[in-house]
Amino acid sequence: MSRITNSFGPTTTALEVVQGVDLTGRRAVVTGAASGIGVETARALAHAGAQVTLAVRDTAAGDRVAADIASTSGCDDVAVAHLDLADLATVDAFTAAWQGPLHVLVGNAGVMDTPHGTTVQGFETQLGVNHLGHFALATGLHGALAAAGDARIVQVSSSGHAASPVVFDDLFFERREYSPGLAYGQSKTANVLFAVEATRRWAEDRVTANALMPGGIWTPLQRHWSPEQRAAAEQQAAHAEAAGVFRMKTTEQGAATSVFLAAHPQVAGIGGRYFEDCQEAEVVPQLRGLSGVLPHALDPVAARRLWDVSEELLVQARAAA
Template sequence: MTRIRSRFTSRSTALEVVEGIDLTGRRAVVTGASSGIGVETARALASAGAQVTLAVRDPRAGERVAADIAGTSGGPAPDVARLDLADLASVDAFAGAWAGPLHVLVANAGVMDTPFGRTAQGWETQLGTNHLGHFALTTGLSGSLAEAGDARVVVVSSSGHAASPVVFDDLFFERRPYQPGLAYGQSKTANVLFAVEASRRWAGEGVTANALMPGGIWTPLQRHWPAEQRAAAEEQARRAESAGLFHMKTPAQGAATSVFLATSPLVAGVGGRYFEDCQEAEVVERLDGIHGVVPHALDPDAARRLWDVSERLVTAARSTA
């Protein structure tokens, strides 16, 4: 299988990726679109003519972003809808209110390194929000994705996936000590596995899904880090940049790979893969810094198992609501 390559680089922006692409008549949903790379993902899709819905926890923040995008993109003004991925009732309300085809779903929202907590359904916060919330949303919208005929699901993962496979015997840290980094890594592996299995199940309906690493970006995602952890990360980034090994991205650069997967002709009909810097990543046993994807994130057997487990969890939660 040939790895997909493009002319874009780690310094390309989301707007550069959509230059010359016409999304008029296509509808897109971007979760977590009130801050960080979600804003720039939505801005680029709108600038190419898509009708974008900002799916956000805080509609007032979403309205401010929508007004900014409407004033800068030259495209249609985005819609705003409330979505709390940590609450299945909110997810189901969003999916239930959607009517008509959905051409692009960008599963962008997420939390990172949170203290131990639980979602409204009692699931560990990071897996519950980053994976199970998006699983329920995407499966809830699967009919609209199929209706589009050539829909793309874009799942924002992370190099953090290398920290942990999905630990099926203890998904919610009920029998092992909670470690925020391991919980985040498990959730980001789950994101990739979801893309693998969604593509296998839905490719026949014209729906594909891919996962991506956006790069190193300073955004509100790091808000749970202690001050010393943030300072150490900033120093590490400075040293890597000085050595020419790495550079921190702007949100517009961080959104580029999401927009590439949502729009590029190079990935039409392609699914179940992991990308970085607008290129398909190399499968490696150990990451080179933040680059590459480890085998446990692409394991088709784990992807099938995770889908089945996720389906059971969501179904059980709905039955007790």
């Protein structure tokens, strides 16, 4: 199984990825598309002709983004729907309302380094939003994805996956001290494991799933950092850029890998992998800066276990509602 490479790179933009790609007739959902790289992901898909639904918490913000995308892409087939991944009731309402096939599902929304908290159903916030909310969304839309005949799921993960595997005996930090970084890392590992198992489990439906690291981008994702954390991160990034080992991305560049996985013909039929800079990442024992993917994120045994555990958690949460 050869590693996927191409001429794209860290400075490639989302619109450059879809040059020459025709998505006419294909339907896409992008979560968290009211800000950050979600906006540029949705814009590029619409620019290529896809019918795009912005699945967002703030529908007023979504409406503004939809109008902007329509004016810049020439595609006015952009819908807005309410979705709060911290509340399964809204996820279930979204999936119940969906009609017809779905060709592309981009799990872009997420939270990072939040203070300790829980979702409406009582899940630790970061695992609940980043993984379980998206898991409920994807499984709820499975019929629509299968109906497409060649659907793609794209899950935005992070180099943060290196901070922690999925800790099955204490998923919600009930027996260990809560750490925002470890909770985030666990949730981002879960994103990759979901892609691994969804590709295996839904192979007969020709549904593939991949995960990705978008790169270093200043977006609202960092809103839970203290001013000191933000200043330290900016200084570290500046030093790395000056040394020529790293460069922060624009939102247009940060969306490129999501769009590559959602739309580019090179990854048709490919699933269960982790990408960065529009390339498949190398499996490494330790990250090189932000590059590479650790083996625990691609472990098929952990992926199957996480799927089963996630299904059971959703069953319990819905029964308690």
